[in-house]
Amino acid sequence: MDQFKGQPRLPKFAVPKRYDIYIKPDLCLCKFSGSVAIDIDILSDTRFLVLSAADLLVHDASVSFANQKSSKVIQPSSIQACEVSQILVLEFAETLPFGLGTLRMDFEGILNDNMKGFYRSTYEHNGEKKNMAVTQFEPVDARRCFPCWDEPAFKATFKITLDVPSELVALSNMPIVEEKVNGDLKTVSYQESPIMSTYLVAIVVGLFDYVEDHTTDGVKVRVYCQVGKANQGKFALDVAVKTLDLYKEYFAVPYSLPKLDMIAIPDFAAGAMENYGLVTYRETALLYDDQHSAAANKQRVATVVAHELAHQWFGNLVTMEWWTHLWLNEGFATWVSYLATDSLFPEWKVWNQFLEESNHGLTLDALAESHPIEVEINHASEVDEIFDAISYRKGASIIRMLQSYLGPECFQKSLASYIKRHRCSNTKTEDLWAALEEGSGEPVNKLMSSWTKQQGYPVVTVKVKDEKLVFEQSRFLSSGSSGEGQWIVPITLCCGSYDVRKNFLLQTETESVDIKQSLGCSLSKCCGGNDKYCDWIKLNVDQTGFYRVKYDEDLAAKLRNAIEKNHLTTTDRFGILDDAFALSMACQQSVTSLLTLMGAYREELDYTVLSNLISISYKLERIAADAVPELLDNLRQFFTNIFQFAAEKLGWDPKPGESHLDAMLRGEILTALALFGHEQTIQEGNRRCLAFLDDRSTPLLPPDIRKAAYVAVMQTVNASNRSGYESLLRIYRESDLSQEKTRILSSLASCPDPNIILEVLNFLLSSEVRSQDAIFGLGVNWKARETAWTWLKAKWEEISKIFDSGFLIGRFVSATVSPFASYEKAKEVEEFFASRVKPSMARTLKQSIERVHINLRWVQSVQKERDLPNAINELAWRRY
Ligand code: BES
Ligand code: ZN
Numbered sequence: 001m002d003q004f005k006g007q008p009r010l011p012k013f014a015v016p017k018r019y020d021i022y023i024k025p026d027l028c029l030c031k032f033s034g035s036v037a038i039d040i041d042i043l044s045d046t047r048f049l050v051l052s053a054a055d056l057l058v059h060d061a062s063v064s065f066a067n068q069k070s071s072k073v074i075q076p077s078s079i080q081a082c083e084v085s086q087i088l089v090l091e092f093a094e095t096l097p098f099g100l101g102t103l104r105m106d107f108e109g110i111l112n113d114n115m116k117g118f119y120r121s122t123y124e125h126n127g128e129k130k131n132m133a134v135t136q137f138e139p140v141d142a143r144r145c146f147p148c149w150d151e152p153a154f155k156a157t158f159k160i161t162l163d164v165p166s167e168l169v170a171l172s173n174m175p176i177v178e179e180k181v182n183g184d185l186k187t188v189s190y191q192e193s194p195i196m197s198t199y200l201v202a203i204v205v206g207l208f209d210y211v212e213d214h215t216t217d218g219v220k221v222r223v224y225c226q227v228g229k230a231n232q233g234k235f236a237l238d239v240a241v242k243t244l245d246l247y248k249e250y251f252a253v254p255y256s257l258p259k260l261d262m263i264a265i266p267d268f269a270a271g272a273m274e275n276y277g278l279v280t281y282r283e284t285a286l287l288y289d290d291q292h293s294a295a296a297n298k299q300r301v302a303t304v305v306a307h308e309l310a311h312q313w314f315g316n317l318v319t320m321e322w323w324t325h326l327w328l329n330e331g332f333a334t335w336v337s338y339l340a341t342d343s344l345f346p347e348w349k350v351w352n353q354f355l356e357e358s359n360h361g362l363t364l365d366a367l368a369e370s371h372p373i374e375v376e377i378n379h380a381s382e383v384d385e386i387f388d389a390i391s392y393r394k395g396a397s398i399i400r401m402l403q404s405y406l407g408p409e410c411f412q413k414s415l416a417s418y419i420k421r422h423r424c425s426n427t428k429t430e431d432l433w434a435a436l437e438e439g440s441g442e443p444v445n446k447l448m449s450s451w452t453k454q455q456g457y458p459v460v461t462v463k464v465k466d467e468k469l470v471f472e473q474s475r476f477l478s479s480g481s482s483g484e485g486q487w488i489v490p491i492t493l494c495c496g497s498y499d500v501r502k503n504f505l506l507q508t509e510t511e512s513v514d515i516k517q518s519l520g521c522s523l524s525k526c527c528g529g530n531d532k533y534c535d536w537i538k539l540n541v542d543q544t545g546f547y548r549v550k551y552d553e554d555l556a557a558k559l560r561n562a563i564e565k566n567h568l569t570t571t572d573r574f575g576i577l578d579d580a581f582a583l584s585m586a587c588q589q590s591v592t593s594l595l596t597l598m599g600a601y602r603e604e605l606d607y608t609v610l611s612n613l614i615s616i617s618y619k620l621e622r623i624a625a626d627a628v629p630e631l632l633d634n635l636r637q638f639f640t641n642i643f644q645f646a647a648e649k650l651g652w653d654p655k656p657g658e659s660h661l662d663a664m665l666r667g668e669i670l671t672a673l674a675l676f677g678h679e680q681t682i683q684e685g686n687r688r689c690l691a692f693l694d695d696r697s698t699p700l701l702p703p704d705i706r707k708a709a710y711v712a713v714m715q716t717v718n719a720s721n722r723s724g725y726e727s728l729l730r731i732y733r734e735s736d737l738s739q740e741k742t743r744i745l746s747s748l749a750s751c752p753d754p755n756i757i758l759e760v761l762n763f764l765l766s767s768e769v770r771s772q773d774a775i776f777g778l779g780v781n782w783k784a785r786e787t788a789w790t791w792l793k794a795k796w797e798e799i800s801k802i803f804d805s806g807f808l809i810g811r812f813v814s815a816t817v818s819p820f821a822s823y824e825k826a827k828e829v830e831e832f833f834a835s836r837v838k839p840s841m842a843r844t845l846k847q848s849i850e851r852v853h854i855n856l857r858w859v860q861s862v863q864k865e866r867d868l869p870n871a872i873n874e875l876a877w878r879r880y
Pocket of ligand 1: 270272274303307308311330333334
């Protein structure tokens with residue numbers, strides 16, 4: 001068996017064609033037993049069958065072969081499981097015959113508490129705590145439920161039968177064909193599925209209510225939730241029905257199963273999972289409560305539903321061949337979810353908000369410890385970590401870049417033919433490029449390989465030289481180092497107006513464009529003649545490209561001016577600010593000039609732009625605290641000034657008929673003001689929170705401003721004034737809405753008092769917080785970063801046990817380590833983890849340590865900015 005250990009992929013001695021699975025979960029004892037009959041095709045001379053299994057006890061295996069004349073059953077001479085390689089090796093005394101056979105096995109396992117494989121989730125019903133059984137197989141945990149060929153390319157059909165307590169709801173991918181009640185138990189059998197990958201198989205057993213609707217072509221859609229909460233499923237149901245219809249049009253292929261169930265699971269590691277025909281969700285990502293959910297919660301539900309339903313085509317019908325191509329699934333679903341949400345809710349302007357996705361991708365990919373979109377996978381445990389901003393956000397962003405280069409019609413047609421051509425099979429990245437290349441006649445493969453096969457992305461520097469624009473590309477790194485790499489960059493630019501445009505591909509390191517000749521406008525005032533004078537030049541128009549732009553000083557000043565005069569679109573205002581911030585972090589631009597630019601946004605009212613301005617302010621505050629603590633008060637004053645304009649327009653109370661975006665903005669602005677110590681905001685937040693404590697239906701605290709009020713309360717809490725903290729804990733304990741609970745957890749973490757933070761952190765690991773939710777309390781106030789790190793070290797054993805090998809553990813590391821800015825701390829972190837690192841967090845750890853070095857370098861550079869004190873002083877006290 002040794003020859004099979006430690007291999008990234010299973011050998012192809014045999015491939016599965018059909019699984020007939022029987023499972024009987026025991027919800028009281030938290031275990032299960034079952035049997036499986038797998039129709040296999042033996043493809044080579046072998047005495048071994050090697051398949052995946054983990055934490056299963058497998059027994060009574062046999063392979064049977066039958067033809068018209070005879071039948072034969074062979075028992076293995078040994079069954080060995082290797083827990084490290086997660087494989088099961090059946091060894092036979094004789095070589096197995098070629099062709100079709102059936103492999104039968106019995107097995108037993110436990111319903112674990114790790115939110116993966118076949119696991120237990122808990123809920124309350126009539127005051128009684130109950131267990132439900134749930135599966136989460138992606139990426140590599142179907143093997144914890146039944147022995148199987150657990151790789152996406154081994155597609156087969158699945159026929160599932162369950163034995164469950166007769167009063168419970170039992171769901172799987174397909175509709176029920178038969179239900180036989182036998183006393184306390186019932187046997188439920190489901191229709192055989194179409195061919196699909198193991199990671200998409202699903203089972204849920206528990207007590208649920210549901211709401212139901214149909215698509216225009218009769219697909220039955222249901223949303224299942226806790227008993228008594230069916231109303232909260234209506235919004236998601238409506239989105240799902242409309243989205244299925246929309247995707248049918250867009251992909252030009254109908255949804256391929258007879259039903260779609262979506263279900264809220266109280267304990268869930270990810271946000272949602274696209275199991276074929278049975279999509280599972282965290283409660284926060286599926287349920288919408290009219291009374292207590294915020295606009296942001298509503299948008300989250302819509303985008304998550306749209307994302308998971310996109311996978312029913314992109315992922316489930318056409319599946320990546322191996323995890324290296326995970327981004328095909330995730331990048332694509334992320335991009336398409338915006339398309340669907342935009343079509344359903346145009347007033348949400350989600351394509352503007354998409355820039356936040358790109359921004360996360362750009363930020364992660366600016367690290368030397370990033371990885372290419374197409375990443376090599378050598379062990380199952382490495383897969384967890386690539387569900388990251390590179391696969392999702394960079395993936396989605398380069399798709400957007402390509403779509404905008406090829407044009408939406410051509411893009412859609414080519415996609416539809418890709419889906420048709422590869423339905424029910426597996427693909428690699430090249431297959432998508434081939435379809436798009438055929439559809440467009442453009443060299444898509446060559447263009448896109450530069451983005452998917454090498455990590456990082458370029459910063460395009462643009463300078464004016466003799467009426468020419470000179471472009472230069474080089475890899476952008478937040479560390480300021482120069483990296484390797486060259487990309488084919490679709491450059492777009494506008495000159496003085498959105499009607500004067502130029503597009504070209506920057507294929508070499510540098511190129512220059514004669515702007516006068518190609519656009520008919522002039523760059524310098526003194527050129528005379530009848531030329532149109534161009535006041536500004538903006539590259540990466542609408543921010544559809546995945547790159548940064550660095551303008552020379554003169555061009556940057558003109559853009560600042562254009563922002564002040566409100567000549568630029570939302571997306572361009574966002575982009576200019578975002579690039580300036582990134583360049584500043586990389587010490588390629590001073591913080592002084594960044595702050596001056598931020599001053600140009602003082603009348604900004606757009607949600608996406610302001611929301612980015614806010615998050616930039618938080619980061620600058622942290623760097624300033626290390627670099628120039630004596631300037632912090634003035635800096636906060638400046639930030640408060642910028643946000644005041646929008647805050648005064650929005651007020652605390654919702655305006656009748658106001659937009660979704662204003663509702664979201666109000667919460668973010670007030671939260672920021674509270675965090676920057678704005679006295680009035682803190683007082684008002686406390687006042688409203690008190691009113692809410694007295695009366696939970698007070699109009700003074702609608703959901704959109706609750707977080708701001710909670711944060712305001714936590715700013716006043718310290719060891720000798722704990723009442724606000726206790727009050728928030730009371731709301732936490734009384735609420736049975738998951739969105740309310742996470743709102744509170746993230747507010748608790750904002751307390752500036754390290755002693756309280758220590759209590760909050762311990763609370764996160766208590767039985768009162770589901771382990772899925774602990775991550776929400778980790779973004780602690782930077783003043784308590786030392787406390788958080790000491791706590792992490794002390795609790796590491798416990799944390800790594802609870803979060804085991806999943807992807808949540810990486811969040812503990814990045815949240816606690818990344819806020820530091822010293823060489824000593826980076827070293828201390830390295831030493832601490834030297835013996836504790838796990839494959840599921842190895843890359844995240846390296847990235848977090850790299851961030852510490854980047855922060856340090858930035859701090860040192862800020863300390864050298866001589867004109868910073870004056871600039872901040874001037875900005876803080878300027879009268880607007
Ligand atoms: N396929 C993923 C679920 C998943 C994530 C499985 C990580 C295993 C590991 C699902 O489609 C997904 O992407 N969910 C997102 C939500 C989405 C709206 C970005 C999630 O869980 O955050
Ligand atoms: Zn996804």
